[in-house]
Amino acid sequence: MTVLSSPQLGAPERIAASSRRPATLGAAAPGAISLAMGEPDAGTPTAVVDAAVRSLMDGRTWYSPMTGAPELREVLARKISAGHPRPTTAREVVLTHGGSAGLAAAMLALVQPGDRVLIPEPTYSLYADHAAMVGADVVWVAARADGSLDLEALRYEAATARMIIMCNPGNPTGRIYSAADLAGIGALLADHPDLLLLSDEAYGSIVFDELPFISALDLSDVSSQVVYCSTLSKTYAMTGWRLGFVVASGPLADKINLIHRTINGPLNTFVQDAALTALATPDADLQKMTASYQERRNLVLEALAGIPDVEILTPQGAFYAFPRISTSLSSDEMVARFAAAGVMVRSGSEFGPSGEGHVRLSFATDVTSLKEGLDRFVTAVAAFPQ
Structure with a gap:
């Protein structure tokens, strides 16, 4: 549809x-x-709140760099590099005003009016709103009965599409895409070098029954076509703090960063300071x-x-x-x-x-x-x- x-x-x-x-x-x-x-x-965990209070009391109330706190970008880059077969630099990490702003900036930076955007569904409703904001055409691709991706339908549409937007683990279903699903997406990207994947993994740390979770960051062969979006909101109970991040190859990250800082300006300094404490939370x-x-x-x-x-x-x-x-x-x-x-x-x-x-x-x-x-x-x- x-x-x-x-x-x-x-x-x-x-x-x-x-x-x-x-x-x-x-x-x-x-x-x-x-x-x-x-x-x-x-x-929000007490240690994270305390870190924010200390930051404020230390006078950390000035503008931060337009591209985000260098230390926080470095920490995120190291965590991603350690956890995935994707060496990641700080340049490739874009700090954003929550995950929503990261999604919006990625869409505005990488999708043009009239582009076709494939959205496997049911899924988070904000993606279609962002596509409408850009002026893109949404192609809904229904999941199979077991919740898996309809890779055949996606392949049929892929040749004329600019982007696939995927939510994993899924909102609203709570389903996790399998290794076969992710491999299928990787094959689609390899076959269509101009096709991008925007993978929203806001819930990537919340996985049940010891199931394996495969991130889009694990698609190392097509990493230049993968745009990963996450947030500290769900993992660290920081919804009201509004801090997310996007990971993409350098050229794409530069475009996303430009859009984000043009719309939003710099992020709150004390929130970024608190995020460093959050990211150090023991597993x-x-x-x-x-x-x-x-x-x-x-x-x-x-x-x-x-x-x-x-x-x-x-x-x-x-x-x-x-x-x-x-x-x-x-x-x-x-x-x-x-x-x-x-x-x-x-x-x-x-x-x-x-x-x-x-x-x-x-x-x-x-x-x-x-x-x-x-x-x-x-x-x-x-x-x-x-």
């Missing part, structure tokens, strides 16, 4: 015409339990957080198991579940019914055409709220018409 841009419209009109994102995003009715937002329930602490999400994932699966009208692919990472509910109601109508029952979720249609019939719920909230929210969810489903 292709969604054509309307070049005669301005960017706000294009975004408004194509956006699937709800205008009430983040709002919750009084007394309702929100399972709608993708935000860790735990506060054991990160594993505890992931284990906590996995326990909550299991609560969701237990609550939904055996309900005749509910089907779900087991989330393998991130902190979302994307059940399909057999009912005559649309996804938007289901969301309204759930809200009336006191639990907030997101409409599946927000995440692409194949999301219709689904809803997304987040299990990043605290266990007590999650259990009560799931009870309300199950009660509401039982009253849905067939």
